[in-house]
Amino acid sequence: MSSSPLSSLPEQTDELLASIAGFATLDDLRDAEPAITGKRSIFASLQKSLGSLEPDERRSAGAQLQEARRVVVDAFDARRQDLERAARRIVLEADRLDLGDVVESDVSWALTAGHPGLVAITQQELEDVFVAMGFNVAEGPEVETDWYNFEALNIPPAHPARGMWDTFYIDLGEPETVVLRTHTSPSQIHLMEHAVATNTLPIHAVMPGRCYRRDTPDASHLYSFHQIEGLIVDRGITFGDLAGVIETFTHAYFGSDISSRLRPGYFPFTEPSAEFEITCTICRGEGCRTCSFTGWIELGGCGMLDPAVLAAVGIDAEEWSGFAFGFGIDRCAQMRHQLNDMRALTENDTRFLEQLS
């Protein structure tokens, strides 16, 4: 074996490793690459010399050479990363700024107009109407359990009504127990549970918030959207009160020439349930394409709280009654601003954003 061309490979490898460790700059290291691992390296020349060996010997010598080269390449790469990190550190250090030292008078600030988001201002306007009507504003989380999003709302597991909502499930807990809320209604449950626990009934509250449904985005759907939900739990509340509150809100928000009507609908959490419609805001009730020539457009759903929901949160249905209603904030924005493609809301094009005030 002494005649092997690789007889001094271990020593040669050690020398290369030592020289790699000696490079202090990335430029030097890069310049040396051909001589250390590339075309002008011992690995290239030894590779050629293997040609003269017997096939068996050639195979084992080849493997030995590959292994030695791998060690050197690894060391080379490690050194390069060290030097790169150091170089980045130097750049970052040169860039260092103690933000406690900023002298404010040195900062010039061009005066430009800012603009709030369309959904945000719509939500604020809606909240303001409801606050003026005597409602509080409450909120809830976006990730909920199946209990709050479904079961406490009288939608048991495998109930076909669960199919009414295209639910995004979260990879936590048992399958289908954690969801991105599909509506703001779970906030009602939290609110009622809290009021029962703290003995603070009655409740007059609206609950705005972001919801999610597994809807392929198009001009009229986004997978996330915003709803506002209203809830009253009090003594002696009737369906007539529900219709009255809806009508008061409709006039206050949409204008005195827009009115509301209720027609029977179905939601597992209300009984009786209703869809509420308002005078078409495009044609003011005359009939047009938007309202399919009926003069009415559907805005949301509502109804008297189902006794099963009251039972789930421990409210005595003999003493208390109430109603809930809900509708889309984005939809109100769409109607008021004649937005013909909802996707613009999340595209954040400044030319779109700058139109809002």
Next chain:
Amino acid sequence: VKISLTWLREFVDLPETPDELRSILDDLGLVVEGIERVGEGLEKIVVARVDEIHAIKGADRIRLVVVDAGDGPLEIVCGAMNFEVGNYVPLAPVGAVLPDGMEIAERSMRGVISHGMLCSPRELHLSDDHQGLMILDDLIEPSVGERLVDALEITSDVIFDISVEGNRPDAWSIEGVARDLATRLRRPLKAPALATPRSTTPSDSVASAGIDDPDVCGHLTVSVIRALSVVPSPLWVQERLRNAGMRPISNIVDASNFVMLELGQPTHPYDASRVARQTLRARRARPGETLTTLDGVERQLAIPGRGLGDTGEDCVIVDGDDHVLGLAGIMGGASSEIADTTTEVLLEAAYFDPMTIARSSKRHGLRSEASHRNERGVDPELALRAAARFVEILSLSVPELEWLKDPLDVWGVVPTPPTLAIRDQDVERLLGIKIAREDIIAILEGMDFTVAAGDEGLDATAPGRRPDIREGTFGRADVIEEIARLYGYERIPRHHPAWSEVGGLTARQRLRRHLRQIAVDAGALEAWTPSLGSDADFDLLRSGEPRVRVTNPLAADESVLRATLVTGLVRAWARNVERGTGDVILAEIGVVFQHPSVSARPRLVKGGVGGTLTLELPRENERLTVVLGRPEDDAKSAVALWNLIKGRLGLADVVVRSLDEAPRGLHPTRAGALVDRGSGAVLGFVGEVDASLVNAITSVSPLRRLGVIDLDLDALADPDLATRRSLYVTVPSRYPSAAIDLAFVTPRGVNAADLADTLRHASDLVESVSLFDVYEGAGLPEGTRSLAYSVRFSSLERTLSDAEISDARATLISAAAMINAELR
């Protein structure tokens, strides 16, 4: 569901116009989503025979067809290819107007004149089929020149497309819709014609039926029908099916579908010769059993599914050898399907447990007209009536059929219809209106409730077809809804309730609005970036860490709930840069999510079936993040904006402290924490966006500095963490104040705001302290810099003397020395 007006009129007298009916139906909650008129505009269409077909030179998509419609050869140019010489097809002659309003005129195509048009079913609005011409040979005994409406016995009809709510399975049929209308309009509901068995042979002498698991199959009836032949249904039956969106197949299958549409009862006909021992039994499927359904798919049965609480139950129908024939109530198997040779049928009409059907149907991804109805719940008592109607319809095409007497009738467990005590005051208490008792009785009896006088009102027993009516107080609400619905919601007077509490926003909601207003006032545009992002985005800043993942995303890059707003805002900024509109400040208020396994305090919330589990939910942290992307923006402008926000929010004492390790996404050496000196809490961060993040997600070049502020609303809204200035105000001195400048040499570690604070509190005479210059470099020791402050002194009592100012100056200098700041 598609409801034919002609069909409805067989059940109730309806002189109203379609538009009048539409508003009545809407008001009943049977929302009409569309009205379609069929069979109109066909008066001039005639039956024609194809006599010759010729190619047209230079055209391969159209041919010249010579037809005879009774007046001799007529040349027509036609694009359809699905016919041959001898076929009978519908012809719209010149002058005819098609249902869609198109008027037929002579047209020249490729130099050939077409004297009319041959039509597809869709062009005639007879079905959605547009595969080619309507071929009439199989439908009728064709006679050339006959009007199509006469040949096909087409009557013009109005089809309402009605959306039936999930709680009204009873309305999912012609009879169900008719019952609502009859009750609302106070008109009688007419019964359909039913057959009676015409045989002396008892059914149980030749067939048997059984229920092994009475909880999944509540009622199973089997009728034996003999002496059958498979022929086309009468044309009017076919038309009814087509108008309802179903395809006519043969008399037996059509009769089954007809009854389902009319009465709401799905039935299943089996070819009796292919059912072992003439036996049908219902039971749960066992693990290992398989079934090839009519759609040709082999299905593994009784495998627990992924759905919540799904233990894998399937209800199946088996034969006398215990072989599975079909997935009960959902879809039959191929082995016992009706064939052309069928002469004897076993008709299954049954009631299955709706929940079992719902789970099976979801798990197998099998939806059928039958499963839709069964999973909502059919009338448990309807089966034999439906069988009688099936036989009645079938005997129209096979008058000689034999229906064996005493059909097999086996019961399992069916829900007992509840009886509910409805006191007069209950109705008034829920609805806010008194409804006369006789009106209530008329409504409930119209809907087939059994009504008896009760203690203080009525006792109403629901019909079996109303699974939505529950027991006890829940059911009382259900019945009152039914009363309100049929009475008319719009007849209930409106009233606005009053209460004594005032409404309002919480402190946090006011803070959020305030922050939005400040950012907008400073020139920010409010953005809305996606809550769901990709794994790659998440890994850019939090490689390998646990993330909150959606199990069923719409797209792979929308599968992880965001952990920061910075990434989305930078991307939104970059898109605007590409459009040439990127010199802006973008701000977003939104929630970021943290996996409970890395949360210090995971949210514990009840969940699972019955709410019996305690689940760990992600931490939701609301933030305001601002990205400053104007050309001159950098960390300094971010600090300036923060100072504006701090001042407007009235935060007492928050300083920007440099960080050993910047939060991810921020520039490692140009970021600071916003520390409340009172509580020690970090309220957010300020600095620049990490250039490597900008590089990774945008192609903006040359790279710009982006200022960033990232505020934690949870901390800002907590008065224990974000210390507010006192509400009390002070009146400034009316005496002149004196200003001096002081410059200190300090090690880099000394925070300029800390030093300013030391100076401010060193003497009662200090009115204000402000930093006006920072210098480092020549003339100063390594690792130090000079901080120059302008200090104003004043007193509420007098004009300060030079000596007092000089003393105060000395006090400030020695106080500064205590924290390692030497006067320069």
